[in-house]
Amino acid sequence: MKIVAVTACPTGVAHTYMAAEQLTKTAAKLGHTIKIETQGSMGIENALSQADIDSADAAILAADIMIEQVERFARIRKIECPVHAVLKHPEELFARL
Amino acid sequence: MGLDCPFICPLINGVHARPASALERVTHRFASRITIVNERTGESANAKSVLGLVGLDIRLDDHCRITVDGPDEADAAAAIIRFLDQEFPDCDEVFPLTPSAVGEIQLPPLLEHANAELLHGTSIVPGIGRGKVVRIDTLIIPEVLLQEQAGDPDAVIEQLDAGLRALDAQYDEQLAAGSGSIAASVLEAHQAIAHDPALREYLVATVRRTGGSAAAAIAAADAHFSAMLIDSGSMLLRERALDIRDVCSQLFDQVYGDGSPRERTHLTVDAICIADNLTPGGFLALDRTFLNGLVLGHSTSTSHTIVLARSFGVPTLTGVTGLGDPTLDGREVILDADLGVLVTTETPAVRRYYELEDARLAGRRERLRRTAGKPAATTDGRGVEIGANIATAAEAPLAFAAGADGIGLFRTEMLFVNRDDPPSEAEQFEDYRQAVVAASGKPVIIRMLDIGGDKPVPYLRLPKEENPFLGFRAVRMYPEFHALVRTQVRALVRASAFGQLKVMVPMISRLDEVVWVKQVIAEEQLRCASAGVAHDPAMLIGAMVEVPSMAFQLDQFCRVLDFFSIGTNDLLQYFLAVDRNSDRVAALYDPMAPAFLRLLKKIVDEIHLAGCWVGVCGELGGLASALPLLVGLGVDELSMAAPGIASAKAEVRALGWASCRKLLDQAVNCEAGSGVDHLLASFAGGQPVPLLSPDLMVFDADCTSREEAIKAIVDQLYISGRTDHPREVEAAVWQREQVYSTAFGHGFAIPHCKSDAVKANSLVILRLRQPVAWESLDGKPVSVLLLLAIRQSDEATAHLKILAALARQVMHEEFRERVEREQNPDALCAFLRESVGG
Numbered sequence: 051m052k053i054v055a056v057t058a059c060p061t062g063v064a065h066t067y068m069a070a071e072q073l074t075k076t077a078a079k080l081g082h083t084i085k086i087e088t089q090g091s092m093g094i095e096n097a098l099s100q101a102d103i104d105s106a107d108a109a110i111l112a113a114d115i116m117i118e119q120v121e122r123f124a125r126i127r128k129i130e131c132p133v134h135a136v137l138k139h140p141e142e143l144f145a146r147l
Numbered sequence: 148m149g150l151d152c153p154f155i156c157p158l159i160n161g162v163h164a165r166p167a168s169a170l171e172r173v174t175h176r177f178a179s180r181i182t183i184v185n186e187r188t189g190e191s192a193n194a195k196s197v198l199g200l201v202g203l204d205i206r207l208d209d210h211c212r213i214t215v216d217g218p219d220e221a222d223a224a225a226a227i228i229r230f231l232d233q234e235f236p237d238c239d240e241v242f243p244l245t246p247s248a249v250g251e252i253q254l255p256p257l258l259e260h261a262n263a264e265l266l267h268g269t270s271i272v273p274g275i276g277r278g279k280v281v282r283i284d285t286l287i288i289p290e291v292l293l294q295e296q297a298g299d300p301d302a303v304i305e306q307l308d309a310g311l312r313a314l315d316a317q318y319d320e321q322l323a324a325g326s327g328s329i330a331a332s333v334l335e336a337h338q339a340i341a342h343d344p345a346l347r348e349y350l351v352a353t354v355r356r357t358g359g360s361a362a363a364a365i366a367a368a369d370a371h372f373s374a375m376l377i378d379s380g381s382m383l384l385r386e387r388a389l390d391i392r393d394v395c396s397q398l399f400d401q402v403y404g405d406g407s408p409r410e411r412t413h414l415t416v417d418a419i420c421i422a423d424n425l426t427p428g429g430f431l432a433l434d435r436t437f438l439n440g441l442v443l444g445h446s447t448s449t450s451h452t453i454v455l456a457r458s459f460g461v462p463t464l465t466g467v468t469g470l471g472d473p474t475l476d477g478r479e480v481i482l483d484a485d486l487g488v489l490v491t492t493e494t495p496a497v498r499r500y501y502e503l504e505d506a507r508l509a510g511r512r513e514r515l516r517r518t519a520g521k522p523a524a525t526t527d528g529r530g531v532e533i534g535a536n537i538a539t540a541a542e543a544p545l546a547f548a549a550g551a552d553g554i555g556l557f558r559t560e561m562l563f564v565n566r567d568d569p570p571s572e573a574e575q576f577e578d579y580r581q582a583v584v585a586a587s588g589k590p591v592i593i594r595m596l597d598i599g600g601d602k603p604v605p606y607l608r609l610p611k612e613e614n615p616f617l618g619f620r621a622v623r624m625y626p627e628f629h630a631l632v633r634t635q636v637r638a639l640v641r642a643s644a645f646g647q648l649k650v651m652v653p654m655i656s657r658l659d660e661v662v663w664v665k666q667v668i669a670e671e672q673l674r675c676a677s678a679g680v681a682h683d684p685a686m687l688i689g690a691m692v693e694v695p696s697m698a699f700q701l702d703q704f705c706r707v708l709d710f711f712s713i714g715t716n717d718l719l720q721y722f723l724a725v726d727r728n729s730d731r732v733a734a735l736y737d738p739m740a741p742a743f744l745r746l747l748k749k750i751v752d753e754i755h756l757a758g759c760w761v762g763v764c765g766e767l768g769g770l771a772s773a774l775p776l777l778v779g780l781g782v783d784e785l786s787m788a789a790p791g792i793a794s795a796k797a798e799v800r801a802l803g804w805a806s807c808r809k810l811l812d813q814a815v816n817c818e819a820g821s822g823v824d825h826l827l828a829s830f831a832g833g834q835p836v837p838l839l840s841p842d843l844m845v846f847d848a849d850c851t852s853r854e855e856a857i858k859a860i861v862d863q864l865y866i867s868g869r870t871d872h873p874r875e876v877e878a879a880v881w882q883r884e885q886v887y888s889t890a891f892g893h894g895f896a897i898p899h900c901k902s903d904a905v906k907a908n909s910l911v912i913l914r915l916r917q918p919v920a921w922e923s924l925d926g927k928p929v930s931v932l933l934l935l936a937i938r939q940s941d942e943a944t945a946h947l948k949i950l951a952a953l954a955r956q957v958m959h960e961e962f963r964e965r966v967e968r969e970q971n972p973d974a975l976c977a978f979l980r981e982s983v984g985g
Contacts, residue, residue: 060886063899063935063947067954068891075958091901091937092947114886137891138924 051147053077053084054098054126055110058117059133062090069112069136076140089117098122108147112136149216150224156209157236164390166238167200168339173230179217181227186210196345197336198391202375254486255874256881257503257854261496268442268467270484271453274790275504276440276462277482278417280475283425283433288399292362303354306361307347310402314341314394317401340394346372361402369395393423414438419482419489421470425452431539431561435459440482442467442489458535458542460790464489486874499851503858507873510866514842515793519550523796529804531778533795534592534786536764540578543585546789550796553590555712555786556651556764557582559635560598568606572634579642590647592712592764592786594691595664596635597621597653607631616720621654622664633667640671644681649689651712656694661707664688691764693717698750705757712786713750715765719743738767739820739827744776748815751780762786771871774798775830776823779811797868801836828903829940836907838946839979841972842867843911853921853929857881857898860913860934864905869936875904876936890923893963897954899935908946909936910953912966912975931967933957952983 055073059065070086077084085106087098100122103109109128111117112135129146136143158166174181174194183194185203187210192199194213205211213231215223254265297303318338340346349371353364372391412420414437422429423444430452441456441463456463462484481490481501490497524530534555535546539562543554562570562578570578583591598604599612599620607628612618625632639650652664665688675682689710690697695718697704704711719738720727727736737743754761762784767773769787771794777785778799787795810830814823845863850856857880865873879900883889890896911934918928935950956962962982969975 061883061899061901061937063901063937063950064889064897064954065891067951068897068958071955071958088951090947090951092951132887134887134891134924 051082051107052105053082053108053110053147054103054106055084055086056089056098056113056117057086057133057136058089058113058115060114062092065114065133065137066090069133072136072140073110073112076144080141080144082144089113094118110136110143110147149214150220152213152215152224152227152231154211154213154231154235156205156207156211158238159207161207161209162200162203162205164197164201164336164340166235167197168336169234169238170200170230171195171197171339171343173226174223176226177215177217177219177223179215179220179223181223182214182216184212184214186212193345197339197343198345198372198375199343202372253874253878254488255500255854255858255877257496257500257858258486260854261500262494263490263497264492266467266469266489266491268464268487268489270463270487271443271465272441272457272461272463273484274440274460274462275481275483275485275501275508276419277501278419278437278439278480280478280480281412281414281418281420282476283412283420283422283429288362288366292360292403293366295360295363296358297354297360300354300358303359303361303364304351306402307350307354307364307398310361310398311341311347313401314398317397336390337394337397340390341398346394362399365395365399365402419480421475430455431541435461440464440484442470442482454536454788455538457788457790458537459545460788499855503855503862507862507865510862511794511868514866514868515550515797518800519793519796521796522552523799525778525799525802525804525807527804529778529781531782531799532762532784533792533799534590534762534764534784535789535792536769536786537582537789540581540585542789543582543591546792547585547587547589549789549792551589551789551792553592553647553784554582554586555592555762555768555784557591557593559594559596563596563598564604566606569631569634572638575635575638576641579638579648580645583642583646583648586646588646590649592649592651592689592710592762593639593642594651594653595622595639596625596632597691599624616717616726622652622660623654625660625667626663632664633671636667636671637675640668640675640682640686641680643683643686648683649687649710651689651691651710653691653714654694654717655690655704656696658700658703658707661690661704665707689760691717692750692761693721693765695722695746698746698753701750701753702757705754705759708759710760710762711750711754712762712764712784713747713768713782715747715763715767718746718765719767722746737820738770738773739776739814739823741815741817741819741823744811744823745815747780748811751782755781760784769795771795771798772827775802775807775810775827776814778802778804779807779809779814781808794868794871801868806830831907831938836869838908838910838949839976840867840909841976843869843909844972844975845911845913846970846972847916848913849916850919851917853919856896856913856915856919856929856932857884860898860911860932861936863911863913864909864934864936867909869907869909870905872904876900876902879904880934888922888924890921890929891957892923892925892927893960894918894927894930894967895933895957895963896921896923896929896931897933897935897957899937901937901939903939905936905938908938910934910950910979911936914967931963933966949984953979956982 057066057069066088070088073084073086085102086096088095103122103126109123109126111128111130112133114133181194182191184191185205190203192203213227318334322334346368349368350364353367369392414434416437417439418437419440420438421442425443438461441461443463443465462482464482464484467489479493483490522530523533532552534553535551536556537543537546537554538558562575579593599615599618642648655661672682672684687709689708691714692711693714715738722743725732725735727733751761760783763777763782764786768785769791814826817823843863848859850859858877861873861877864870864876870876879902880898883900884898889898913932915930918930921929923929965978
């Protein structure tokens with residue numbers, strides 16, 4: 051599967067990146083391709099374009115705060131969850147896709 | 148027949164001395180007999196006696212009745228009813244039982260959960276001390292006076308009456324001087340007790356019955372009225388016993404004169420001293436090896452004592468409520484002036500918290516001690532001398548042990564106040580010599596007498612002035628007190644033989660004042676030379692810059708003086724026309740006001756242009772938060788209370804002179820002091836401080852809970868000098884932790900915060916000896932903590948990138964294993980740098 055994801059935690063210092071790393075690791079293990087946008091204290095990095103999103107099969111929005119430009123994901127099948135869900139049960143999350 | 152005025156007590160604190168004295172002021176105007184009954188207890192008393200009123204133990208909502216009987220009873224009853232109706236309910240408003248500020252103190256979780264009993268106050272000198280509570284203004288009358296048999300009771304009564312009259316006059320004087328509404332209402336209450344007929348009657352009766360001394364009568368009255376209140380069973384009334392004690396103590400001083408033979412408190416065990424009114428002399432008389440903390444009252448006369456407490460690093464609180472509880476006496480307490488609390492019960496959890504606090508303070512001290520003795524220079528090589536302010540020669544050895552490069556200000560007033568005649572030349576010489584010898588070659592700046600109408604020097608008989616700060620003080624009185632000045636100069640000239648003594652003249656506003664003093668010094672030097680007395684003929688002479696006019700004539704002053712020291716306290720109050728002791732305008736007293744910073748810059752630049760030396764010895768010199776601006780000013784020296792020296796030196800070493808200079812340029816262009824505060828808060832030294840450092844790696848921490856582990860890891864930031872406000876950082880970490888736990892599993896937690904209480908972005912690693920329970924994602928306890936402490940206003944994205952990389956790395960097992968196992972701090976630092984950058 052081709053997956054896109056956004057991670058965003060309250061201070062944008064740690065969990066945003068921990069979750070991104072966990073998603074990368076798990077996707078590789080399960081044989082998915084994934085592109086992850088981080089919305090942390092350095093702003094948006096590795097931004098997802100509308101084309102990225104439109105060409106993907108599903109999206110994971112792992113956020114404890116309101117994410118920016120959420121309208122980009124209006125049409126895609128998606129899972130919304132808190133950041134720690136990614137850290138706790140990453141494989142279950144992918145299973146729900 | 149008589150008239151009745153019933154009422155219900157509307158006062159939350161009951162009828163204590165203050166409301167009682169207000170009622171007494173109404174009743175004593177009338178000739179009628181006025182009696183008050185508390186119907187709850189059935190007791191009655193004379194409503195013209197404050198002590199009688201207070202003794203009735205009238206509490207909130209008690210039903211009472213005032214009966215008036217006599218020739219003017221109708222008028223009296225009308226006045227009483229009007230008073231009870233209109234004034235009485237507001238009698239106590241100004242003195243709430245608990246101050247509103249209490250809610251603002253945020254206790255660290257460990258202490259909050261320790262079930263400790265705390266009294267809140269305001270911190271004056273930071274630090275933590277332990278000991279038994281000792282009240283040092285409790286009236287202790289020497290045994291010989293108590294036993295003394297007086298021949299003539301009438302003479303003793305006359306003595307007491309004179310004392311009461313003098314005390315009354317003293318209260319009038321203090322009230323006229325004005326010192327804030329709370330202090331005034333306390334004074335009025337004390338004054339009412341002093342002319343309470345019940346007090347005089349008791350004193351007189353005691354003298355007639357026993358034939359004893361005035362002292363014995365005062366002691367008996369104190370015991371009698373205090374006991375009456377303490378026995379009342381009301382906590383509030385017990386506190387009122389202090390009012391009686393205070394009045395008796397003042398009366399004793401009046402009867403036996405200044406320097407009365409009142410016994411000094413002798414400390415024999417570690418002590419926390421509570422004093423409402425502690426003179427500098429009283430402070431110095433305490434054995435400082437046992438003096439671990441001070442709680443001072445509201446009294447305005449304690450300001451010099453506070454200067455001393457700061458200098459000796461004695462943790463000090465003021466404005467503590469609830470001190471009246473007599474069961475406090477002798478109890479083991481902890482005074483925490485870092486948090487602003489007095490801990491009155493010691494539970495095991497409290498004991499543990501303060502063990503950890505001791506470790507924190509000792510850790511910082513040890514780190515600073517290693518470099519305290521070395522000179523301080525900025526990263527780009529500009530040196531700044533860090534000197535000490537002292538008020539007695541006894542402080543000098545302590546100051547040099549703390550790392551002082553010199554004495555920047557030795558205030559000599561302490562030698563002259565609280566005594567009956569001026570110190571002799573020999574006494575002064577010995578004091579100055581001691582300080583110079585303790586300096587072993589380092590400079591000692593001794594300021595000549597700075598005294599005026601606001602200081603208690605009875606033997607000078609200085610006139611009372613409307614505005615002593617603009618009046619006859621310091622150098623302005625020298626010509627009139629020629630002999631006194633000459634004696635001091637002679638002692639200074641002689642002491643100059645023992646090292647590098649520099650003389651400084653206070654309050655200079657005109658050139659001719661300098662000329663006059665230099666003339667006296669030259670004459671005394673000549674006299675020493677011709678008598679073959681050793682002295683330093685090249686002794687440097689300088690002046691305080693504290694009168695603004697001096698700033699506009701500096702080119703001329705620099706021709707006649709060798710050095711200058713800026714007295715920021717007076718300079719600021721003269722420059723901004725603000726009396727900082729006046730509550731209404733104190734907020735305007737802002738050393739960060741851009742106009743004032745411009746003045747300082749002008750002063751320093753012009754003195755340097757003329758090739759002279761300039762230091763700062765006012766309070767601003769020791770203000771840690773202002774240090775970058777002071778370094779930016781380019782002053783040659785900063786002088787401060789000794790306990791701040793080592794950390795000021797460490798701070799200077801972390802600053803870049805060029806960036807401080809730039810900061811100052813921005814600051815003088817701000818429109819208001821608040822802008823400067825903001826600049827300072829977001830200024831991070833200008834020198835990149837590495838995120839990682841071996842002293843931030845702790846491998847063997849002994850913590851028993853998550854709370855302890857978080858405290859320990861934040862304390863490491865304090866120990867390494869990366870924060871001065873660990874409790875603020877801790878609160879920010881907890882705030883984040885409460886959103887959801889940062890223990891992401893595998894025995895790791897990654898607590899973090901964004902706070903400007905952190906001075907430099909930091910990564911701290913703490914490995915625990917035994918794991919602690921934590922609400923972790925996988926339910927396992929935590930044994931490794933990584934603290935990411937980030938400045939709120941920082942834009943150092945380089946650091947954020949490193950932390951992001953680190954956050955990614957902790958998800959990998961190989962990385963975690965290395966962090967868990969590495970035994971060498973330098974190697975761990977190198978590994979982290981390699982894996983995440985930084």
